[in-house]
Amino acid sequence: MGKKRILIIGGGLAGLTLGYFLKNKGIRSFIFEKEKNYGGLCSSSKLDGFTFDFSGHLLHFRRQSTLYLVKKLLGRNLKEIRRKAYVYFGGQFIPYPFQANLCYLPKKVYRECLNDFIDAQKDNYGKIYNGNFLEWINQKFGSGIANNFLIPYNVKFWKVPLDELVYKGIDRYIYVPSLREVISDSCKNEPVGYNAFFFYPKKGGIEELVKAFAMNIDHVYTDCEVKEVDISTRKIMFKNGNKEKFDILVSTIPLPELNKIIMGLPKNITSLFKKLRWVSIYNLNLGLNRKIFPRWHWIYYHQKELPFFRIGFYHNFSSNLVPSSKGSLYIEISYNSDNPIDKKNIISIVNNSLKSIGFWEKGLDICSVDIKDIKYGYPICDINYQRVRGEIINYFTKKNIILCGRYGSWQYLSMEDTIFESNKVAELIYKYM
Numbered sequence: 035m036g037k038k039r040i041l042i043i044g045g046g047l048a049g050l051t052l053g054y055f056l057k058n059k060g061i062r063s064f065i066f067e068k069e070k071n072y073g074g075l076c077s078s079s080k081l082d083g084f085t086f087d088f089s090g091h092l093l094h095f096r097r098q099s100t101l102y103l104v105k106k107l108l109g110r111n112l113k114e115i116r117r118k119a120y121v122y123f124g125g126q127f128i129p130y131p132f133q134a135n136l137c138y139l140p141k142k143v144y145r146e147c148l149n150d151f152i153d154a155q156k157d158n159y160g161k162i163y164n165g166n167f168l169e170w171i172n173q174k175f176g177s178g179i180a181n182n183f184l185i186p187y188n189v190k191f192w193k194v195p196l197d198e199l200v201y202k203g204i205d206r207y208i209y210v211p212s213l214r215e216v217i218s219d220s221c222k223n224e225p226v227g228y229n230a231f232f233f234y235p236k237k238g239g240i241e242e243l244v245k246a247f248a249m250n251i252d253h254v255y256t257d258c259e260v261k262e263v264d265i266s267t268r269k270i271m272f273k274n275g276n277k278e279k280f281d282i283l284v285s286t287i288p289l290p291e292l293n294k295i296i297m298g299l300p301k302n303i304t305s306l307f308k309k310l311r312w313v314s315i316y317n318l319n320l321g322l323n324r325k326i327f328p329r330w331h332w333i334y335y336h337q338k339e340l341p342f343f344r345i346g347f348y349h350n351f352s353s354n355l356v357p358s359s360k361g362s363l364y365i366e367i368s369y370n371s372d373n374p375i376d377k378k379n380i381i382s383i384v385n386n387s388l389k390s391i392g393f394w395e396k397g398l399d400i401c402s403v404d405i406k407d408i409k410y411g412y413p414i415c416d417i418n419y420q421r422v423r424g425e426i427i428n429y430f431t432k433k434n435i436i437l438c439g440r441y442g443s444w445q446y447l448s449m450e451d452t453i454f455e456s457n458k459v460a461e462l463i464y465k466y467m
Contacts, residue, residue, distance in 0.1 A: 046074020048439025078239025321402025
């Protein structure tokens, strides 16, 4: 259909799903990935018999249409899992989400959180929240829940003061319990929230998802790093010397990287790129000589003195990710330019921190180490975010360049959201063919 040449930069989840949806509409596209393998952050690596992802990559579905598609592609290699997650608090493990399981807290903390939540509900009933993220947390949950968990955890994660962030977008991932749930003194530990249940491949790691999409696409080229994009001639130059012309270009690479390869950007646009902010994730994957925390999926750590904000257990997603009787986990540490980490000594720092909280069991040994340093972990939605992002998108749209995906369009998106957005972009391109 149509004679327009569609090029896609980036062969991660966004690029591959876009190629898939375009093909289903009869539109041919060409995908170029700079690495030797496609998949991006949805890749999986194999080491010493262990399969490691780029940190915890789990599928959560809000839309039946996306769930149906993934089930269709992965077939029997997909299982649904009931979440079992915890918050480390006061030397104990409180079921996640913290704000819906107050009855597990020490009595003094429980009363503080409960009373403040009730007061917040009364004081802010019917109010519209137009403030920053810090105000939203306090207004929705009260100072007890805010100060005991939500504020320290989010400051630790985002690495910026919370009053610099807008709450819209982030609030989708934070469960707000009803008054009845909070008041209840019966500790049921029922899974609630958007990730109460999740899906994961039975075999092969999360890259099985991108493989399934790629199998249905004709033109995916790896080891093709873009050197320059000339908007005036609509031509791409690759570092291997090849050139390609386009009518429509879709970029799924991290937005800050696009600024480095586009030729002749006006100063007002390059100045906008300088205002983009993000938090990086240092992902430490460990293979263990045996399984630990049976059936647990992940644990949140809000304590300032601990370097990591979350630890997850691959072997509880699928036993096929580890050799027989062995275990594996991922440790996540966030950082940015203002809050760097000591990467040379980070393993020993993490190890000492785990020992300090009694995490390491007697006889537990590390038998494999896999490090993934994710520069662009999460876009930071500060007060300039909507304006800056909007102006950048508008400029490139006029130049027949579409930004797509979590990193391409610079949004806090889940994998399901990314698939959904790629479908919308495919529909947009279809209208112009």
